[in-house]
Amino acid sequence: MTFAPHSLSQSWPLPSHPRPIVTFGAGSIVSDAHFPAYAKGGFPIAGLYDPDQDKAEALADKWGVKAYATVEEAAAVENAVFDLATPPGAHARVLSALPDGAAVLIQKPMGADLAAATEILKICRDKKLKAAVNFQLRFAPMMLALKDAIAKGLLGEVVDFDVTLALDTPWELWAFLEGLPRIEIAMHSIHYLDLIRQVLGDPKGVHAKSIGHPNHRMAQTRTTAILDYGERVRCALSINHDHKFGRKHQACEFRVCGTEGAAYIQLGVNLDYPRGEPDILEIYPKGGSEWVSVPLDGTWFPDAFVGRMANLQRFAAGEDSELVSSVEDAWMTMALVEALYASNAAPATPLAERP
Numbered sequence: 001m002t003f004a005p006h007s008l009s010q011s012w013p014l015p016s017h018p019r020p021i022v023t024f025g026a027g028s029i030v031s032d033a034h035f036p037a038y039a040k041g042g043f044p045i046a047g048l049y050d051p052d053q054d055k056a057e058a059l060a061d062k063w064g065v066k067a068y069a070t071v072e073e074a075a076a077v078e079n080a081v082f083d084l085a086t087p088p089g090a091h092a093r094v095l096s097a098l099p100d101g102a103a104v105l106i107q108k109p110m111g112a113d114l115a116a117a118t119e120i121l122k123i124c125r126d127k128k129l130k131a132a133v134n135f136q137l138r139f140a141p142m143m144l145a146l147k148d149a150i151a152k153g154l155l156g157e158v159v160d161f162d163v164t165l166a167l168d169t170p171w172e173l174w175a176f177l178e179g180l181p182r183i184e185i186a187m188h189s190i191h192y193l194d195l196i197r198q199v200l201g202d203p204k205g206v207h208a209k210s211i212g213h214p215n216h217r218m219a220q221t222r223t224t225a226i227l228d229y230g231e232r233v234r235c236a237l238s239i240n241h242d243h244k245f246g247r248k249h250q251a252c253e254f255r256v257c258g259t260e261g262a263a264y265i266q267l268g269v270n271l272d273y274p275r276g277e278p279d280i281l282e283i284y285p286k287g288g289s290e291w292v293s294v295p296l297d298g299t300w301f302p303d304a305f306v307g308r309m310a311n312l313q314r315f316a317a318g319e320d321s322e323l324v325s326s327v328e329d330a331w332m333t334m335a336l337v338e339a340l341y342a343s344n345a346a347p348a349t350p351l352a353e354r355p
């Protein structure tokens with residue numbers, strides 16, 4: 001099978017009439033990704049709210065937008081699409097303050113655990129919010145192209161999905177993580193788990209071990225997990241955020257193999273976060289005899305955030321029929337995370353004792 005690498009779809013269509021965005025939170029993800037993406041996508045930013053007023057005003061000044069004094073003032077902006085970039089524990093209170101029926105994007109994770117996700121889901125249902133979770137890896141150019149390649153049959157039936165990370169992650173950038181009981185799976189690998197769910201569906205069950213590291217006090221930074229898809233599909237994650245031994249043997253990659261072709265992906269941003277190295281997508285297509293490089297039109301950060309907001313706004317306007325990563329769907333990713341922590345807490349199969 002011949003294929004033109006440029007023919008793979010890599011971006012999400014923009015809404016015909018972008019609506020103004022009101023953001024909650026003035027933290028690093030807003031300045032590094034949300035606002036640069038909204039500017040790039042042509043979305044007007046109305047303003048932002050953060051209880052740290054100095055921080056809010058500094059970021060508002062930089063972008064020439066308004067800093068609101070209270071959650072209620074921010075929630076009252078007419079015709080706005082709301083954008084929560086708050087710590088997971090703050091999501092429910094902000095959602096409760098929004099007008100019924102509003103369109104809203106909620107930063108991942110959808111609460112600290114599955115019980116919190118259920119509370120968030122109930123609020124969204126009761127208020128009839130058009131609510132999605134910011135699992136924006138689904139909209140990264142490399143991932144849109146991967147899914148298009150799979151849909152076009154370039155890989156055949158997908159039977160292997162490997163996620164391999166060996167890198168040095170600067171956890172100190174996220175001060176709010178210190179002391180939290182759930183780190184690696186709930187805050188980081190959740191992106192990969194969500195993407196895997198989109199490609200392979202929900203697994204039948206999981207096995208997992210997630211641990212910290214003697215060199216620091218973060219609860220977990222190393223995870224090994226198996227997602228059980230039965231006898232045809234193998235899926236494994238091998239994640240080590242403590243590989244601080246120079247760039248040479250570091251990695252952040254997906255290997256997705258089908259019965260007839262395969263894809264290799266490098267997720268560049270994590271290799272030098274937040275500056276990032278290039279993303280890479282290569283395809284070994286069905287019927288081909290070599291790997292073909294797919295030139296990418298953008299990077300995970302910030303381009304995926306453009307597509308994420310575009311789908312929400314298009315859904316709210318009736319231009320998209322599906323709200324990708326709706327809170328209903330995202331709850332299942334939280335259920336997958338919960339299952340991994342349950343497996344982590346359960347004892348492994350012991351070895352027999354020598355007779």
Ligand SMILES: NC(=O)c1ccc[n+]([C@@H]2O[C@H](COP(=O)([O-])OP(=O)(O)OC[C@H]3O[C@@H](n4cnc5c(N)ncnc54)[C@H](O)[C@@H]3O)[C@@H](O)[C@H]2O)c1
Pocket residue numbers: 024025026027028029030049050051052055071085086087088090093094107108109134135136174175176187
């Ligand atoms: N999707 C992604 O790729 C991605 C990447 C990084 C962070 N995140 C998520 O984004 C969120 C913020 O992360 P960050 O790195 O910007 O953290 P940060 O600590 O830099 O910023 C969080 C900000 O939220 C503010 N805040 C707290 N309660 C608030 C409330 N009720 N209303 C408004 N603001 C409030 C804090 O004052 C702080 O300024 C977290 O939930 C994190 O998990 C997602």
